[in-house]
Amino acid sequence: MTLYLLDRIFLSVRAAAVLLLLMAAPAWADTPSFSGLKPAVPQPDAATLKPGLAVTYYGVEVNSLRKLEENMDYMDGTPGTPIPMLNYQVGAGNVLTSNSNDMVGADIKGFIHLKNPGRYMFMVHSNDGVRLTIGEKMLFEDPDVHADRFSDEIIVEISEPGWYPIHILYFEKKNTSTLELYWEAPGFGDMDYVPEEVFGHIGE
Template sequence: MLKSTALLAIFALAAPGFAQTLTLTPASPQPADGSLKQGLAVGYAYYSVRSLDEARGKLDHAKAGPPLAGFSYLDTDPGDNALTSTSAEKVLAAIQGYIRFDAPGTYDIEFISNDGLQASIGGQQVALFDGVHGCDPLA
């Protein structure tokens, strides 16, 4: 969640096609105090897809999963489930929520994706990778 004060978060992003700095402003309107639950909401759909366009259609049927507490969900062993899903493979995830920055500043964000990824913060697209690829960082 972005604070309602004059907080600006500046992101230095270097994902494919996004080597840029973005200036973000606080969410408006701000959520009411006490109205948010901790974690990011995530919906899962389980299909084999080859593109983001195909995934978007399947995510219309996503079912809510356990919220994501934090941002680091690296699977290190074969067969580990993706994020908080119930599967290690063919997992589509739609994640949304507020991110709180306690201080203005510059933040580097790294995305790790196995196949497609489209990410937006504050309504600005910050990462886009459409296609099949290994689980590599998109920094």
């Protein structure tokens, strides 16, 4: 056997070993995982929180969150009806609680109650652009125009139960719109919409 052939065999064996290692890696190895989220300080008084999330709407036609933010720098938004929960897959209908079915930017803020320590898994379904921030950590961003599209699974480890600030920046350019937030949370069973009862906001 020539040295050349031995060399080729060695390379093949090494390639096979690398492939096996990759296949053996657990699926969660490349799933983003977050910890160190910051609870609200001070904690809001649950008795005075209003249901749902506060929203401010911007009438803009943009192709990205960055362009929406540029517009928000100089536009006055319009406060909208609070958003009870994020379960909107409305086709060509009105966007969230706004009166428009296209060209809507939405700055959504409030609190989410993560009442048990442990592992939370979130998923975002969006059309068009969206960014999800909880406890001052950006957990997910899909910033441009797109058809209905799911995020990967977003794993969050919570050590300190309580109310966390939540901020969702979102826009719908035209045609159909979707904004859904799912979770699998300690004490809440299988993957489902994040329920109304864990959202709240201060204000009207």
